[in-house]
Amino acid sequence: MVMARYLPPIMDDFEWKKQALLLFVCLDQSSPPLMDIHKAFHMKGGVGDNSYSKNSSLQKRVADKVKHVTTEAIQQVFITKKPKSLGIADLGCASGPNALSIIKQVVEAVESASRAIQQPPPEFRIYLNDLHTNDFNTIFQGLPDLYKELNRGTKQQPPLYIAACPGTFYGRLFPERSLHFVYSSNSLHWLSMVPRGIYDGEGRSMNGKSIYISERSPPAVRRAYLEQFQEDFSLFLKSRSRELIHGGRMVLVMLGRTASDHTHCANLFLWELLYQSLAHLVAQGEVEEEKLESYDVHFYAPSKEELEDEVRKEGSFRTEMVEVFEMERADMSGSYGTAVAKAVRCIQESMLAHHFGEGILDKLFHHYAALIDQESAKCDVRSTTAVLLLTKL
Numbered sequence: 001m002v003m004a005r006y007l008p009p010i011m012d013d014f015e016w017k018k019q020a021l022l023l024f025v026c027l028d029q030s031s032p033p034l035m036d037i038h039k040a041f042h043m044k045g046g047v048g049d050n051s052y053s054k055n056s057s058l059q060k061r062v063a064d065k066v067k068h069v070t071t072e073a074i075q076q077v078f079i080t081k082k083p084k085s086l087g088i089a090d091l092g093c094a095s096g097p098n099a100l101s102i103i104k105q106v107v108e109a110v111e112s113a114s115r116a117i118q119q120p121p122p123e124f125r126i127y128l129n130d131l132h133t134n135d136f137n138t139i140f141q142g143l144p145d146l147y148k149e150l151n152r153g154t155k156q157q158p159p160l161y162i163a164a165c166p167g168t169f170y171g172r173l174f175p176e177r178s179l180h181f182v183y184s185s186n187s188l189h190w191l192s193m194v195p196r197g198i199y200d201g202e203g204r205s206m207n208g209k210s211i212y213i214s215e216r217s218p219p220a221v222r223r224a225y226l227e228q229f230q231e232d233f234s235l236f237l238k239s240r241s242r243e244l245i246h247g248g249r250m251v252l253v254m255l256g257r258t259a260s261d262h263t264h265c266a267n268l269f270l271w272e273l274l275y276q277s278l279a280h281l282v283a284q285g286e287v288e289e290e291k292l293e294s295y296d297v298h299f300y301a302p303s304k305e306e307l308e309d310e311v312r313k314e315g316s317f318r319t320e321m322v323e324v325f326e327m328e329r330a331d332m333s334g335s336y337g338t339a340v341a342k343a344v345r346c347i348q349e350s351m352l353a354h355h356f357g358e359g360i361l362d363k364l365f366h367h368y369a370a371l372i373d374q375e376s377a378k379c380d381v382r383s384t385t386a387v388l389l390l391t392k393l
C-alpha cells in the first residue's frame, strides 16, 4: 500500500518563536533579503544522466559504511519494545535508490530480529521525508520492485505502509510519540538558511571571497555558521524528541570534521574548488563579481564536540555513540573529477541556477571537474563523515 500525504507542521511554542524571529528578520530593513531555501533547494529529480538517482553512489557508500550501526539500532528498539506497529522515518530521503535501499535494510533487520526472538514481526509504517520540492515520485516508482524483493503481497508478510511526509525537518513533522526509529543520512549538514550573521549592516556578505568557511573567512563568519548550526540542530532534536517514543533511537549521518579549527576540514576542498570555478567565470566575464561575492552556501560540517554539546544542551537524548571518520576515495573507472562534479552538480544545481542563472552550469561544472582532477592528483582528499546514535530519554 502506498500513501502520499501531507502533514502540515504543527506549530508549538518553540516553533512560534522561530517563526516570529524569522518574521522580525524579514521586516528588519538592514538585513539582506532572505531567500527561502526550502522553496529553491532540491536535488535534481528524475532518472536522467544528471539526476540525483544516477549520481548518488558516494552517499550510498557512506550509508553502507555505517550499516552495522543502523541495523543494530533498529533491532534493539524492536527487541526492547516489541511494538505491533513500528514507526520509522527517513529524514532527507531525496529521490532514487538510496531511499529504497534503507527501507530494505531496516525491514530485513527487524524481520531477522523477530525470527531470532521468535516474536511475530510488526507492521511497518515508513515515512519518507524531504523538502516539498523533492521528487518523491521517483521513489514511489521503485516501490513495486522493492515489494517483490521483500516478498510483500504474500499472506504471511506483515504490511508495509509507506508515506511521503514533505516539509522541513527543522520543525515538527509527525504526531507525538508516533515513531520508534529515525534515520537521516547525508542531509543534516544542510542548514535551514545561510546564517544571518554573515551579513554586515548594509546586508552585504562578509564572506565575499569564499562561498563557505575558508582560510579567508573572518572570525565573525565562522561564528555565524556555528551559531546557525547550533540553532538548527537544537530545533531538530527538540522536534524529534516529541515524535519519538521513550527508548526510541536515531541514527544521524552527516558530513563533519575531525579538527576543531574550521579550516582543517577535508570537506572544504570541494567548496574551495567550486569557489575557484566561479571565480574563473568572473575572470572570463561570464559572471559578475558582485554576484559571486553575494553567494554563500547553507552548509555546515560540525565537529564531534559540537554535536555532543548540542545533544547535551538540548537534553532529550542520550548519546550512545558518536564517531567522525574519513572515507577513502572511491575507485572510479573514468575521471574522478567528472564523477565528483556530477555528484555535486545534482545537489547544488538548483541553488546555483537560482542565483547565477542556468546558463553558466555546463561551463562551471566542466571547469570544476578539471580542477578536481588536477588538485586530487596532488593529494589524497577524503571526505569526513560524522555518525551519531542517540536514544530518547
Ligand SMILES: C[S@@+](CC[C@H](N)C(=O)[O-])C[C@H]1O[C@@H](n2cnc3c(N)ncnc32)[C@H](O)[C@@H]1O
Pocket (backbone or CB within 6 Å): 041, 042, 043, 056, 059, 060, 063, 091, 092, 093, 094, 095, 098, 099, 129, 130, 131, 134, 167, 168, 169, 170, 184, 185, 186, 187, 188, 190, 191, 192, 347
Ligand atoms: C544529499 S541528499 C541525501 C539523500 C539520501 N538520504 C542519501 O543518503 O542518498 C540530502 C537531502 O536532504 C534534504 N534536505 C535538506 N535540508 C532539509 C530539510 N531542512 N528538511 C528536509 N530535508 C532536507 C535535501 O532536499 C536532499 O534531498
